[in-house]
Amino acid sequence: MFDREGRDMSQQQPPAPPVGSTTDLLDALDRMADAVEDIIAHGPDTWGRLSSDDRLQAADRMERSRKKLTVADAAFLSSHEAELPAGPQRQARAVSQIFTTTLRDARNRLAAWTRVAERPDPWGADPTATHPDHMPQLTALVTDGGLDALGVEKVDKQIRALPAQVQDEITRVADGPVADLARKQGPDVLDALRSFLLDLVGAEEPYTEKDHARMRSFTIGQQGCDGMTPVRGLLTPELAASLQRLMADYAKTGDLVEDADTALDDRLPEQRRHDALSAVVHHGYGRGRALTPGRGATTIVAVMPVEQLVSRSGTALTDVGTHVPAATLLNRPDVDLDTYLQVLDVEGRTLTFGRSRRLAxxxxxxxxxxxxxxxxxxxxxxxxxxxxxxxxxxxxxxxxxxxxxxxxxxxxxxxxxxxxxxxxxxxxxxxxxxxxxxxxxxxxxxxxxxxxxxxxxxxxxxxxxxxxxxxxxxxxxxxxx
Structure with a gap:
């Protein structure tokens, strides 16, 4: 007998599945349901009788148990994979119906499944080899209750946004460092992995200045019945850096209000950002204009190593956390960017300034x-x-x-x-x-x-x-x- 790819299935048998008791599994689920009911029955009065330290430890135990169920979800999805429809959208809809949850949550569970479950191919060259998407150290963190499906989905999303040809290598190399990051700094750090992942495999930023120019967009939507107008779009790195600098200078609490009203500034952060953008449009932002950049006379502050200056390649990091292509800063005399560029030596020290004098x-x-x-x-x-x-x-x-x-x-x-x-x-x-x-x-x-x-x-x-x-x-x- 041969499979669809011509491999002789009679000479290749899948490994024996691990032995487990379905009765024990169902009994454990019954005990879990009963335990959850018992926990719910203990209301705020019971929780309130715990000391502060005991209460926090109890909450930590409860949350770790909740996160560990990500591994159980992955086991279920692995067993049910043959009955799931093809295509990510249809799979997400099916999983959302199975778990009676939102599509967003279903996508999180599916993404976590691809990274947590080993999913060996019984008909592959090595039937015991795990799927290349599997991340064992990240899985260990989930198994320990240190990360949930949403956290794993953050990692999966960052890896899949990179070029396909480096995804398997990044998955292998980044598994331990990413798990260590999440363990030490929490799941929010996983939203900022892109440069970290590229650096682990020595890969350059895959998107060029031409790509950024092609993808740039800004659309002002239709005015709504409330008089407000939505906007959407994609900003180039240099425009994003300039706007982030504007927000750093003029979107803090008390900015752009009369001195007497500073203490009464109750605007939300998004309202302060709106007001900063309004001010730049109506009054101007830049050297010699009504709104000048803080901490200097530049709208973009960027840094790069000396060899990058010579090769004019890679990206420079700005003081608002945005990466801007070096070519944009060095090779674009036609673009009026008000920029401060700093160059570092091989030990990470500043070449721009002398060390024998006190700096301003x-x-x-x-x-x-x-x-x-x-x-x-x-x-x-x-x-x-x-x-x-x-x-x-x-x-x-x-x-x-x-x-x-x-x-x-x-x-x-x-x-x-x-x-x-x-x-x-x-x-x-x-x-x-x-x-x-x-x-x-x-x-x-x-x-x-x-x-x-x-x-x-x-x-x-x-x-x-x-x-x-x-x-x-x-x-x-x-x-x-």
Whole structure:
């Protein structure tokens, strides 16, 4: 007997399936249903009688159990695969009907299934080999209750957005690092994996400036009966960077309002962004205009390594977290971009500024953009434009305002730092040891880590930032093999 691809099925038998008791499975489901009913029966009064620590631990146990069911969903879908229709849309509709859930949730479960289930091909060259989409270390995190289907779907979506020819390699190489990121920094970090994934396999950004020009769009919709008009579109990296800078300068609480009304500013973030865009349209934004860029006279602040300057390739990271093609910044004299460009040497240090003189505030900020590129505080994803400049050794304790004593810190973390280093229930900052490949060590409060081990921000967006990429060479060389 031969299959549709001409393989002799009589000479190739699928591996024996694992033995399991269907009775035990159904009994376990009955016990789970009963346990859920019991948990629901204990209302807020019962929860309220737990101590705060016990209550939080109980909530963590409940949430971990909920996340672990992602593995059970994958087992069901693997067993039911032959009965699912072909095509992603039809499969999503079928799964949404099976689980009586939304299409969005069904897509999450299907995406998680492709990464969590091993799905070996019984008729393949190696019947025991897992499917190339499988990510065992990410699966282990789900099995431990550390990630749910939505988190796995975030990873799947980021991988599938990359060129098809590198997806299998990225899946294999990125499995451990991505699981480690999610474990240390939480699932939200998985929304910013693109550059991290490309860097793991040494791949260049697949979309060129011509691609961006082709995809750019902006559409003003039909005015609604309420008088409001919707907009939609895709912005090129340089336009996105300029608008993000505008929002950083003029869409914060209290911006663009009279001084007397600053404390009463109750606008939502999206309303403040609308007002900033309105101001730029009506009053102008740029040098010599009514709205000038903050922290300098440039609308785009970007950084790249020296070899990238020479080759004029790759992307440069801006201080608002947007990647702009190097060619756009270097090869487009016809485009009126008000840009500050910083170049770093092989050790991630600034070539633009001398180190023998004290730098002005603006220059220090621009240098930090190049050397750090993001808040150095652990778990933060704040781009430089939204950060405070923090003294590693506190100013009140005699710390100088010199570049090597400064770091970028998100406002929320900056407010939690004890510059005096007297209170162990607050964060401290220390200069990292020379040769460590770090600029600053963040010492967590005892409530976060009783041992107060140095912590760092390894957010995936730093993976391709020139300053951190160069320091990573020193970090990797210092790690034991």
């Amino acid at each position: 505030d603006l220059h220090q900020y621009l240098a930090l953009v190049g050397e750090e590129g993001i808040s150095s505080a652990p778990g933060s994803d704040s781009a430089p434009a939204h950060c405070h400049v923090h003294h590693i050794n506190g100013w009140s304790a005699g710390g100088p305002t010199d570049l090597d004593n400064l770091t970028l810190a998100s406002p929320s973390m900056h407010a939690q730092v004890d510059d005096s280093r007297e209170h162990e229930d607050r964060w401290w900052t220390l200069k990292a040891p020379r040769g460590s490949g770090r600029r600053v060590d963040w010492i967590p409060p005892v409530t976060v880590d009783p041992e107060r081990r140095p912590a760092h921000n390894d957010h995936p967006t730093t993976r391709r930032h020139p300053g951190d990429a160069r320091r990573r060479v020193f970090r990797d060389s210092a790690e034991p093999p």
